[in-house]
Amino acid sequence: MKHSNIILALTIAYCSFSLAKPAQADTITARCDVYPKGEDRATSSGLCTYSQRQGVIGIQLKNGKRYDLVPANQPNHYRDQNGRAAYQQSGLGDKGQIFRLVNESIYVYWDTAPYGQSSGNVNSGTMATSSAPEVGTPVAPLSDLVGAKAGQAEEIIKQRGYNFLSAKPSGDAMYSYWREAKTNYCVIIRTANGRYDSIVYGSSSCN
Secondary structure (H helix, E strand, O other): OHHHHHHHHHHHHHHHHHHHHHHOOEEEEEEEEEEEOOOOOOOEEEEEEEEEEOOEEEEEEOOOOEEEEEEOOOOOEEEOOOOOEEEEEOOOHHHEEEEEOOOEEEEEEOOOHHHOOOOOEOOOOOOOOOOOOOOOOEOHHHHHHOOOEHHHHHHHHHHOOEEEEEEEEEOOEEEEEEEEOOOOOEEEEEEEOOEEEEEEEOOOOOO
16 A cells, blocks of 8 residues: 555656646747838847747847737737737748737747857857957947948948958848957848848857
């Protein structure tokens, strides 16, 4: 009888542990582009954190803005932190997810390569040096060029002390990599629809 009680206790403990595991938050580093409703140019583009716990989705942008989406009574339908309707739309396949909110759309991409960081747990990886700007920080000397036509602004960037390294496409955008001559920091310029969409600092590897 005692032997049976021990087995029962172990079984209950194991089941409790197994059921507790899915409740842990799954948080990863992703890439988020935020588009105002009806616009084709992102107002925010950069690294973000994406989390999901018991169906509740959290999206934290680098600029501090956060979205919390709670499941509604239909599949792929949510309520945001203000109680307004939102829904998840297909279109990115296994590359990411699209969330349609009342006033904007959030494109979440799992591939963070354009910003020089592998996707995964936000606590993994090495810490950046204190002197270097965080990945995704806007480049102040070039902030006035966001929205400029790519072909017309390249010479201006070079004149301000930035050296072109390489460029590669990702999704519907093109990413070009530059070096800031006076600091050797990496700068990443995202171009969409022929215009500079964002200009931010990247990781030291700059690829």
